[in-house]
Amino acid sequence: MSQAQAYLIRSIEPSDAAALHRIKTAPGVFPNTLQLPYQSLAVTEKQLQEKPANIHSLVACAADGEVAGNGGLIVNDRPRIRHSASLFLVVHDDWQGKGVGSALMRAITDMADNWLGLIRIELKVIHDNARAIALYEKFGFEYEGRMRQEQLRAGKLEDVLVMARLNWPARAAS
Template sequence: MSQAHSYSIRASEPSDAAAIHRIKTQPGVYPGTLQLPYQPLSATEKQLLEQPAHVHALVACNEAGDVVGWGGLIGNDRARTRHAASLFMLVDQGWQGRGVGSALMWAVVDLADNWLGLIRIELKVVHDNAPAIALYEKFGFEYEGRLKRETLRAGKLEDVLVMSRLHWPRRAES
């Protein structure tokens, strides 16, 4: 029987670096991403301290206030592609399948649609990351293509799927 959880979503802060780094380097997380397994904490600290204005990073916190997920959007800063952003998301291996990804996705999609005016959110996902693919499809992402042998994982070249979600804003009524 699954227990309902509520998560608070907020902007990530430099003080979240240790928690995000822990999630990024978990053996139940990095194989399903395009991340390297061994990353120094200093790289995550620098990433959060020097986050550019076009990166919108959020964390999901459990009822105890612990960071259990990290995700957001990397906006395009080129004039002709400012309507699009790339999605990133990581969920603590102990919290996967408990609604953290959905809570983050709701917040990210709201941010994209209602605050940033984005039309396109795109992502890459390793072909066999079925839980992530199901989450993305639940939020309207569609398969666009397959990049054959795009990423190296545990000594084997793996295919990566390209997915996107298009959102056409409604026109203001006169």
């Protein structure tokens, strides 16, 4: 498939649990997330069945319907920070480098800016995940700080970078 491949972006459904489970447990994915290895499918099914209203979760589907990635926003529900959200994004090993992350990021930032009225989107990323950092920078995320030894990965404490994208000028002008 070419870099210019178009993906269908849609809201995640409970019926996507098996596909999401495959993505989250892929060997090249789970080490860069906060997920533990060997997570059961039942946990993923429960997460999708009980998804709170402040979580806006999307999937990117290939032409054949295969779910290639998942991403979205967890909007803060506390009154003074309702203008901000945390971003999450995972792309299956087989689909990395094929435009899935960019397709999801376009949809997520559009939803944040044009439908949710968010001013700030923040995320955490392991310091050595160069591909993810480059993707986030491509969509306007900037480095804000480093959390030293924040995440345990394969028996080693790793630093995590904090990044954010601000959309204040666009919101203030409207």
